[in-house]
Amino acid sequence: MTGARAPLRLLDRPLPGMAVLETLPHRDERGSFAxxxxxxTLQALGIGAEVAQANLSFSEQRxxxxxxxxxxxxxAEVKIVTCLAGALHDIVLDLRPDSPTYGRHAPVELSAAxxxxxxxPEGCAHGFLTLADRTLVLYLVSAAYDPARxxxxxxxxxxxxxxxxxxxxxxxxxxxxxxxxxxxA
Ligand SMILES: Cc1cn([C@H]2C[C@H](O)[C@@H](COP(=O)(O)OP(=O)(O)O[C@H]3O[C@H](C)C(=O)[C@H](O)[C@H]3O)O2)c(=O)[nH]c1=O
Numbered sequence: 001m002t003g004a005r006a007p008l009r010l011l012d013r014p015l016p017g018m019a020v021l022e023t024l025p026h027r028d029e030r031g032s033f034a035x036x037x038x039x040x041t042l043q044a045l046g047i048g049a050e051v052a053q054a055n056l057s058f059s060e061q062r063x064x065x066x067x068x069x070x071x072x073x074x075x076a077e078v079k080i081v082t083c084l085a086g087a088l089h090d091i092v093l094d095l096r097p098d099s100p101t102y103g104r105h106a107p108v109e110l111s112a113a114x115x116x117x118x119x120x121p122e123g124c125a126h127g128f129l130t131l132a133d134r135t136l137v138l139y140l141v142s143a144a145y146d147p148a149r150x151x152x153x154x155x156x157x158x159x160x161x162x163x164x165x166x167x168x169x170x171x172x173x174x175x176x177x178x179x180x181x182x183x184x185a
Contacts, residue, residue, distance in 0.1 A: 005026045005033075006023070006024065006025060006026040006033050006034050006035045007024050007035065007038075007041070008021045008022070008023055008024070008035055008038055008041045008117065009021060009022050009024055010045065011116070012108075013045075014092070014106035014108075015092060015094050015099075015101050015104065015106050015121070015124065016094075016099060016100065016101060016121070017047065017119075017121030017122075017124075018092055018106060018118070018119060018120065018121055018124065019042070019045055019047060019118075019119040020108050020116060020117070020118055020119075021041070021116065021117045021119070022114065022115055022116050022117070023035055023036060023115045023117065025115070034115060036080075036082045036117060036138065037049075037051070037080055037117075037140055042119065047078070047119055047121075048078075049078045049080060049119070049140070049142050050142050051080075051140045051141070051142065052077075052141060052142055052143050052144050053139075053140075053141045053143075053144060053145060054138065054139065054140050054141075055138070055139040055141065056084075056136065056137070056138060056139075057136070057137040057139065058134070058135070058136050058137075059086075059130045059134075059135045059137075059170070060133065060134060060170075061130070061133055061169060061170050062130055062131060062132050062133050062135075062169070063129065063130065063166065063167075063168055063169030063170060064129070064130045064135070064168065064169070064170040064171070065127065065128070065129045065130075065155050065164075065168035065170070065171045065175065066127060066128055066171075066172075066175070067091075067125065067126055067127020067128060067152070067153075067155070067175065068091065068093055068125035068126055068127030068152060068153045068154075068155065068162075069125060069126060069127065069150055069151070069152050070095065070123065070124060070125045070126065070150070070151055070152075071143065071145075071146055071149045071150050071151070072149045072150075072151055073122075073149075074149075075143050075144070075146035075148075075149035075150075076122035076123055076143065077122060077141045077142045077143035078119065078120065078121060078122055078141070078142040078143075079118075079119075079120040079126055079139050079140070079141050079142075080117060080118075080119050080120075080139065080140040080141075081110065081117065081118045081119075081120060081126070081128075081137060081138070081139055082110070082115075082116075082117045082118075082137070082138045083110040083111050083112055083116075083135065083136070083137055083138075084112055084136040084137065084138050085112050085134060085135060085136040086111070086112060086130060086131070086132035086133065086134055086135030086136060087109065087110065087111035087112070087113070087130070087131040087132045087135060088109075088110050088111070088128040088129065088130050088131055088132075088135055088137065089107060089109060089128060089129045089131055089164065089165050090107065090108045090109070090110050090118055090126070090127075090128040091105050091106070091107050091108075091126070091127050091128065091162055091163075091164075092105065092106045092108070092118065092120050092121075092124050092125070092126055093105045093124060093125040093126075093127075093153060093160060093162070094106075094123075094124050095123055095124060095125055095153075096121075096122075096123035096124065097183070097184065099123070103159075103160065105160060105162055105163075107163055109131075110128075110137075111131070111132075122142075125151075125152070125153045127153075127155060129155075129164050129165065129166075129168060131165070152174075152175065152178045153178060153181050154175070154176070154177075154178035154179070154180070154181075155168060155171070155175070157178075157180055157181050158180065159180065159181045160181070
């Protein structure tokens with residue numbers, strides 16, 4: 001962006017509407033300053049993202065698996081995911097029936113060290129496996145949490161063969177018991 005002192009740089013667009021960016025910190029004798037969200041940058045990429053909620057997800061142990069979750073319309077949300085501490089193997093799964101990449105997944109390694117940001121489009125399931133103890137994740141989401149509209153895909157659903165570096169050691173009973181995926185009627 002013009003005049004941006006702590007800009008974001010686009011690294012990849014694995015799926016339609018998805019983006020992987022990295023922060024380019026401004027560094028000086030005090031330390032650094034980095035941007036982890038920029039509406040102007042996302043709009044220039046054709047991504048509209050209003051922020052309705054900001055969430056912090058902390059996982060104590062390496063090998064904690066969360067997700068994969070998404071919210072159905074009218075609660076569908078764009079998620080902007082950044083790792084503030086530790087590291088994680090993040091997966092975005094395209095479940096948009098009309099998408100040319102329906103059923104395809106995109107893995108991304110996020111860590112406090114690589115300062116990467118993943119933009120998860122509406123209609124895509126999102127989950128991650130932590131790769132370090134005490135991993136902290138910041139989510140900016142574009143719609144309010146609506147448990148009635150939340151849906152899930154199990155991490156080992158045979159329909160998708162999602163690539164995890166190793167099996168989860170910690171997972172919620174709810175996520176472990178998610179049924180095999182059935183496409184919306
Ligand atoms: C998502 C959410 C949850 N909650 C409450 C509901 C539960 O009482 C508690 C833990 O929720 P949950 O077990 O759904 O948390 P995760 O399994 O980490 O869920 C997340 O996992 C995957 C990786 C995602 O992409 C979503 O951001 C989100 O669904 O926080 C809220 O109050 N607001 C919220 O926005």
